[in-house]
Amino acid sequence: MPKLSIIVPCYYNEANIPVTTQELLANEARFPADVEVEYVMVDDGSGDNTMQALLEFQRRAPGRVRVVELAGNVGSYNAIVAGMAHATGDCMVIITADLQDPPELMVRMLEYWRQGIKLVIGNRQDREETGLQKATANLFHFLMKRLALRNIPDGGFDYVLFDRQVCEEVLRLKERNSNLFYLMIWLGYAYVNIPYVRQKRKIGKSRWTLQKKIKLFIDSILSFSFSPVRAISVVGLGLGLIAVLYGFYIIGLRLMSPDEPQGWTTLMVVVLFVSAFQMVALGVIGEYVWRGLDAARNRPLYVVKQVHELKSSRESGRVQAGAEL
Template identity: 75%
Template sequence: MPTLSIVVPCYFNEANIPVTAHELIANEALFPPEVAFEYVMVDDGSRDGTLQQLLLFQAAHPDKVRVVELAGNVGSYNAIVAGMEYATGDCLAIITADMQDPPELMVQMYDYWKKGLKLIIGNRQDREETGIQKLFSNAFHALMKRIALPNIPDGGFDFVFFDRQVSEEILRIKERNSNIFYLMVWLGYPYVNIPYVRRKRKLGKSRWTLQKKVKLLIDSIMAFSFFPIRAISVLGILLGLSALFYGIYLAVLRTIGDIQVEGWTGLMVVMLFVAAFQMIALGIIGEYVWRGLDATRKRPLYVVRQVHGQQKEAQNLPD
């Protein structure tokens, strides 16, 4: 009897949890009868009534729901890793607590898993959302596909179904400041992607702020691409060649006695441009250095305050 562990990161989802719980339980009827279910609900340091709603869900289904209460907010990706560590299923799925992704798609994902695929991706073919949210998402994933991971599906994704082997690899790596979904693709397992239309959020307010989006963009580029460093090198070479040709030009003018005293404005423009380039270059290099320092500290990705529900089974995960 295969067990499916569904990991749900939760942050300020007090209004969503009752609806999410109902839809997840109702979705079980679409699966073959031999499938057992486990729900690992991770409270990512919410300061509203999210934890209380999760505990009500756990109390209603004590045989299949585990609530992992984190000590503080560590971000959705780290919360997902925490949920994966406490999941015991043969296969796992990650879905958001706001139910913008259709849980019924997991049935088709499960069929692919039964055929031997280790990773199944639900990629957003389109969104019911409009405006800056849709524009940012499309631009972000198009950029990552071009400069980092050309084999990721179009439209982006954060709804995945995967084998325990993939989970154990992610837990073994425990990479910091990264994108866990891109990391799954980076592992190299063949995958199939299932396109769907992402629903518009109906309840609650998204906590996916602009600051978090920018951090994810920087983390994803730094973790999977050397493009920023290469761009610095290329631009540095171009500036060096420009300086060389300009120096030759000035030397020729000096030789023929045609050089003028004027040029302070042009000189200042060049100096400001070069100084700006140097500061940007130092900033990019500093991002890489900081990430290396952060990794060497080996601080935990998260701190678990308490686990409500069944105790975790031993998984013999590598250190």
């Protein structure tokens, strides 16, 4: 009997969880009868009543819900890794707690997995969001496809079903400051892409801030592309060529007009421009150096405060605590 683990990272989702979990339980009727389903709910250090909502869901489905409570907020990708480490299924699916992705799509994903496909991606063909949010998301995925991984689907994705083998490879890599979903594609497994329209969030407010989006963009570019370093080299060579030509111009000007005064404005423009480029170059190189330092520290991606497991309606649950890599 194949077992499907549904991993749901949660962060300030107390209002979403009752609705989302009801939809997930109702969606089980669409699965083949021989498929076993477990839920791995990860609380990413929420400061509201998310944990209480998750424990209530666990009481509604005893024996099938594992609640992983993290000690602090570590970001959605690290929270997903924690969920992957605690999942026991033959295949796993990641879905957000805000119900913007259709749970019914899991049925098609599972069909592909049973045909031998180890990675099935639900990518956003379009999204119901409008305005700046949609424009920035489209720009992000456009740049990533051009600068980092050319084989990623258009529109972006964070709704995937994958085999346990893929899970073990991702956990073995212990990547930090990276893009978890792009990492699955980087592994090289052939994947099937299922387009869908991402729904507008109906409950609660998104915690996916502009600062987090910028960090994700920087992490994704630096993890899967050498374009920033290559850009520094190209601009540096261009500036070097301009400097040589400008040097010949100054020498020629001096030879033809010995009394010609030196241009202070031109000199300051050149100095400021070159200095600005040097600062940008140091910043890009510093990002790579910092990531190397962060990897060398080998600190855990997350710290598990408690793992709540309710074996039956009469049991109070078994709790495990500790830090895990």
